[in-house]
Amino acid sequence: KKSMQTVSSDQDSVLLIEANLDDEDGESLGFAMDLLLEAGAFDVFFTPIFMKKNRPAIKLSVLCAPAERDRFASMLMKHTRTIGVRYQRMQRVIMKRHFKTVETRFGPIRVKVASHGDLVKQMAEYDDCAKAAREYGTSLETVKQEVNRLLNS
Amino acid sequence: KKSMQTVSSDQDSVLLIEANLDDEDGESLGFAMDLLLEAGAFDVFFTPIFMKKNRPAIKLSVLCAPAERDRFASMLMKHTRTIGVRYQRMQRVIMKRHFKTVETRFGPIRVKVASHGDLVKQMAEYDDCAKAAREYGTSLETVKQEVNRLLNS
Amino acid sequence: KKSMQTVSSDQDSVLLIEANLDDEDGESLGFAMDLLLEAGAFDVFFTPIFMKKNRPAIKLSVLCAPAERDRFASMLMKHTRTIGVRYQRMQRVIMKRHFKTVETRFGPIRVKVASHGDLVKQMAEYDDCAKAAREYGTSLETVKQEVNRLLNS
Amino acid sequence: KKSMQTVSSDQDSVLLIEANLDDEDGESLGFAMDLLLEAGAFDVFFTPIFMKKNRPAIKLSVLCAPAERDRFASMLMKHTRTIGVRYQRMQRVIMKRHFKTVETRFGPIRVKVASHGDLVKQMAEYDDCAKAAREYGTSLETVKQEVNRLLNS
Amino acid sequence: KKSMQTVSSDQDSVLLIEANLDDEDGESLGFAMDLLLEAGAFDVFFTPIFMKKNRPAIKLSVLCAPAERDRFASMLMKHTRTIGVRYQRMQRVIMKRHFKTVETRFGPIRVKVASHGDLVKQMAEYDDCAKAAREYGTSLETVKQEVNRLLNS
Amino acid sequence: KKSMQTVSSDQDSVLLIEANLDDEDGESLGFAMDLLLEAGAFDVFFTPIFMKKNRPAIKLSVLCAPAERDRFASMLMKHTRTIGVRYQRMQRVIMKRHFKTVETRFGPIRVKVASHGDLVKQMAEYDDCAKAAREYGTSLETVKQEVNRLLNS
Numbered sequence: 001k002k003s004m005q006t007v008s009s010d011q012d013s014v015l016l017i018e019a020n021l022d023d024e025d026g027e028s029l030g031f032a033m034d035l036l037l038e039a040g041a042f043d044v045f046f047t048p049i050f051m052k053k054n055r056p057a058i059k060l061s062v063l064c065a066p067a068e069r070d071r072f073a074s075m076l077m078k079h080t081r082t083i084g085v086r087y088q089r090m091q092r093v094i095m096k097r098h099f100k101t102v103e104t105r106f107g108p109i110r111v112k113v114a115s116h117g118d119l120v121k122q123m124a125e126y127d128d129c130a131k132a133a134r135e136y137g138t139s140l141e142t143v144k145q146e147v148n149r150l151l152n153s
Numbered sequence: 154k155k156s157m158q159t160v161s162s163d164q165d166s167v168l169l170i171e172a173n174l175d176d177e178d179g180e181s182l183g184f185a186m187d188l189l190l191e192a193g194a195f196d197v198f199f200t201p202i203f204m205k206k207n208r209p210a211i212k213l214s215v216l217c218a219p220a221e222r223d224r225f226a227s228m229l230m231k232h233t234r235t236i237g238v239r240y241q242r243m244q245r246v247i248m249k250r251h252f253k254t255v256e257t258r259f260g261p262i263r264v265k266v267a268s269h270g271d272l273v274k275q276m277a278e279y280d281d282c283a284k285a286a287r288e289y290g291t292s293l294e295t296v297k298q299e300v301n302r303l304l305n306s
Numbered sequence: 307k308k309s310m311q312t313v314s315s316d317q318d319s320v321l322l323i324e325a326n327l328d329d330e331d332g333e334s335l336g337f338a339m340d341l342l343l344e345a346g347a348f349d350v351f352f353t354p355i356f357m358k359k360n361r362p363a364i365k366l367s368v369l370c371a372p373a374e375r376d377r378f379a380s381m382l383m384k385h386t387r388t389i390g391v392r393y394q395r396m397q398r399v400i401m402k403r404h405f406k407t408v409e410t411r412f413g414p415i416r417v418k419v420a421s422h423g424d425l426v427k428q429m430a431e432y433d434d435c436a437k438a439a440r441e442y443g444t445s446l447e448t449v450k451q452e453v454n455r456l457l458n459s
Numbered sequence: 460k461k462s463m464q465t466v467s468s469d470q471d472s473v474l475l476i477e478a479n480l481d482d483e484d485g486e487s488l489g490f491a492m493d494l495l496l497e498a499g500a501f502d503v504f505f506t507p508i509f510m511k512k513n514r515p516a517i518k519l520s521v522l523c524a525p526a527e528r529d530r531f532a533s534m535l536m537k538h539t540r541t542i543g544v545r546y547q548r549m550q551r552v553i554m555k556r557h558f559k560t561v562e563t564r565f566g567p568i569r570v571k572v573a574s575h576g577d578l579v580k581q582m583a584e585y586d587d588c589a590k591a592a593r594e595y596g597t598s599l600e601t602v603k604q605e606v607n608r609l610l611n612s
Numbered sequence: 613k614k615s616m617q618t619v620s621s622d623q624d625s626v627l628l629i630e631a632n633l634d635d636e637d638g639e640s641l642g643f644a645m646d647l648l649l650e651a652g653a654f655d656v657f658f659t660p661i662f663m664k665k666n667r668p669a670i671k672l673s674v675l676c677a678p679a680e681r682d683r684f685a686s687m688l689m690k691h692t693r694t695i696g697v698r699y700q701r702m703q704r705v706i707m708k709r710h711f712k713t714v715e716t717r718f719g720p721i722r723v724k725v726a727s728h729g730d731l732v733k734q735m736a737e738y739d740d741c742a743k744a745a746r747e748y749g750t751s752l753e754t755v756k757q758e759v760n761r762l763l764n765s
Numbered sequence: 766k767k768s769m770q771t772v773s774s775d776q777d778s779v780l781l782i783e784a785n786l787d788d789e790d791g792e793s794l795g796f797a798m799d800l801l802l803e804a805g806a807f808d809v810f811f812t813p814i815f816m817k818k819n820r821p822a823i824k825l826s827v828l829c830a831p832a833e834r835d836r837f838a839s840m841l842m843k844h845t846r847t848i849g850v851r852y853q854r855m856q857r858v859i860m861k862r863h864f865k866t867v868e869t870r871f872g873p874i875r876v877k878v879a880s881h882g883d884l885v886k887q888m889a890e891y892d893d894c895a896k897a898a899r900e901y902g903t904s905l906e907t908v909k910q911e912v913n914r915l916l917n918s
């Protein structure tokens with residue numbers, strides 16, 4: 001899974017593709033988000049906007065690798081009603097990251113270790129925590145606090 | 154025009170009708186707002202919400218006279234894709250109001266005079282200010298400030 | 307599935323439970339939505355709000371059967387950081403509905419038939435359309451239009 | 460009308476001009492949107508944002524031809540309270556488009572035909588559909604489905 | 613401070629007062645929130661909405677004691693441009709709560725202990741954590757994790 | 766104070782730094798906004814967005830001097846849970862501005878005088894107006910109208 005990969009550089013660049021949709025319903029937008037993520041987009045997000053003629057609308061934003069512009073632009077034109085997309089390249093500062101596993105009373109939980117200069121952050125993986133919370137009938141918060149307790153002790 | 158009528162009571166009650174729409178596009182919503190206002194709704198507004206399956210959606214809210222429930226509920230079911238609406242009655246505290254006209258260098262502008270106990274507020278009517286701003290090639294702000302200057306001097 | 311059941315009355319009442327969350331992150335909110343829907347809530351939705359101390363926040367709303375108040379209130383207190391929930395009963399006008407299946411070139415698609423007085427609406431089920439769009443490599447829109455074409459011809 | 464013109468290229472570039480407004484009311488923003496669109500902006504949209512000192516605010520975005528920067532920047536400074544605007548140039552991938560007219564039982568409706576590579580999309584014009592829905596006392600959805608039925612049969 | 617008081621009942625009722633503001637700027641709204649909270653409102657929050665004539669707007673909501681209706685309605689009419697407010701009474705299920713203090717390496721931090729039936733939640737007070745984070749040049753997250761570690765060990 | 770400085774150029778460039786936060790709560794975001802503004806950011810704002818897995822989220826945006834990129838990127842990584850930020854440089858058209866003081870019946874109020882070509886705008890400073898409104902027990906609107914009356918007479 002992309003979000004679980006080790007990253008050892010501290011900068012890169014991404015493409016931000018956007019379209020304003022005032023003639024698309026929420027069902028279609030939810031479906032488009034699923035397809036875009038499955039196709040390898042780094043991130044997909046919706047911003048509520050307001051357009052002419054009293055139309056509530058959604059700005060659909062996709063972050064992807066710059067080389068993938070044509071593929072994602074075509075997906076947007078196929079799976080939404082937009083007749084055009086705009087895009088720009090952005091630079092990023094990113095934290096280096098790798099993964100480790102912590103054994104907890106709720107089973108093993110993967111932890112992302114991210115660093116930049118002196119700063120080190122450790123964050124329990126959502127998917128593992130959510131799965132553990134379901135299995136043990138407890139809350140997500142309880143699982144995360146248990147991981148943090150082990151990491152800090 | 155409803156919003157230009159004199160009001161001499163200081164409380165009333167209204168009906169709030171709502172529907173969550175995750176399968177409606179902005180074009181249809183803008184059209185529905187127009188129709189509902191033309192049909193006598195006191196107010197129609199859209200709230201961006203987020204629903205299941207990653208769907209951005211809109212909560213459509215209508216404020217109307219309590220006796221008009223069936224008529225507006227039917228309009229919502231005809232002009233949107235909703236298959237049901239929920240509603241509740243709310244009480245209101247309202248300011249008494251009447252209208253006067255101020256002669257300005259941008260022509261006559263109607264002013265709403267609203268009062269409640271000791272409090273008196275005077276507010277230039279948007280439609281007149283917008284019309285004047287267009288005719289005189291100036292900004293809405295300039296017209297409103299001129300009205301306020303005359304009211305306060 | 308609840309949303310696929312035949313409904314033959316045209317009014318009912320629901321409970322709206324709400325909590326303002328300024329100390330909860332999106333991961334937890336997404337997880338809570340899943341759990342609440344699995345537990346039988348009619349609808350769960352998020353509204354972006356803005357609270358004191360410059361805090362962007364979320365109003366979590368749950369629509370459920372009035373008799374289920376305690377169960378859902380407890381879930382909210384267990385799975386979010388809220389220390390209280392507010393609620394109110396609302397009446398609803400709802401459309402009677404039943405289901406039929408249409409055979410299309412993308413396979414069988416269920417259609418919801420909703421009626422209220424003279425008004426009849428037919429709407430292709432999202433889950434079936436999405437599944438068909440994936441299988442046939444086409445867009446959701448294309449599947450829906452095919453269903454509508456068959457329903458209208 | 461700009462949105463009804465034939466377009467035969469498949470890429471261009473636009474200027475995105477933005478301003479954050481925490482001291483502007485909705486009436487003025489609605490008026491500014493009207494003026495900007497009348498002045499030839501490609502698109503104008505509002506994004507709800509939250510700023511310092513507990514201020515809900517609006518980001519006003521204008522998409523226009525790159526050569527029009529000064530004209531639209533000046534309009535923003537005249538018609539809103541902003542004391543500055545920021546801008547950037549963005550590239551676009553756009554679908555070629557032309558228009559045709561379909562005769563329906565609700566009268567003639569123009570249809571936008573947009574294409575990009577193998578992909579062809581046909582979309583009924585909102586203004587024609589809305590006008591027809593009003594004249595025939597039916598819903599926008601009913602008119603659009605009729606157009607789609609004729610296009611697909 | 614109201615939010616720091618011991619609460620020993622598990623239900624109460626509140627008044628929700630609301631007004632839709634399409635002619636108010638963000639500066640005024642931020643100021644009104646401050647005044648309303650200082651005057652004893654339980655909660656004040658803003659919801660972005662969209663109203664007629666292309667107006668982005670804000671729904672201002674106040675939660676207060678039912679007996680305080682007139683005082684808060686008058687404040688809303690004095691400090692915003694609204695000419696009326698609507699309101700409704702809502703019931704609440706609330707968690708009992710008291711406070712304790714935890715000694716941490718960042719100094720003493722108050723902790724809210726909330727309970728309902730079997731459920732007990734402990735939450736570090738924001739104001740104390742924020743003050744400690746500033747004094748020790750660390751992040752809010754670091755302080756909160758330290759409190760949680762002590763509470764869970 | 767930065768917003769009170771005389772500005773005599775009419776264009777400059779700024780850096781826009783952004784991060785999407787789906788695992789951060791409102792308390793932390795409000796705290797981060799305070800720290801970023803104290804550290805010299807020109808502007809900090811939150812945009813409600815919707816991300817995968819049904820997560821309501823916030824896009825945090827910072828406008829700062831281009832030379833300050835590393836400092837603000839590091840603050841974002843320290844004070845939020847983000848593991849990366851994206852950024853872009855934007856050009857600005859800005860109004861020249863200086864300040865003057867107006868003596869009113871509510872005491873002295875500073876006024877920003879902004880100009881660009883023929884356009885001149887005068888705007889009463891929020892902080893002075895808010896302080897005066899508190900001292901005199903009146904509304905912010907009343908103070909602003911008094912300043913405008915003096916400026917326009």
Ligand code: NI
Pocket residue numbers: 022023585
């Ligand atoms: Ni359109």
Ligand code: NI
Pocket residue numbers: 070469552575576
């Ligand atoms: Ni191409």
Ligand code: NI
Pocket residue numbers: 175176432
């Ligand atoms: Ni549905």
Ligand code: NI
Pocket residue numbers: 223316399422423
């Ligand atoms: Ni009926």
Ligand code: NI
Pocket residue numbers: 328329738
């Ligand atoms: Ni709190």
Ligand code: NI
Pocket residue numbers: 376622705728729
């Ligand atoms: Ni109980």
Ligand code: NI
Pocket residue numbers: 481482891
């Ligand atoms: Ni300002």
Ligand code: NI
Pocket residue numbers: 529775858881
């Ligand atoms: Ni210039």
Ligand code: NI
Pocket residue numbers: 279634635
């Ligand atoms: Ni108005």
Ligand code: NI
Pocket residue numbers: 163246269270682
């Ligand atoms: Ni009264």
Ligand code: NI
Pocket residue numbers: 126787788
């Ligand atoms: Ni994450």
Ligand code: NI
Pocket residue numbers: 010093116117835
């Ligand atoms: Ni670095």
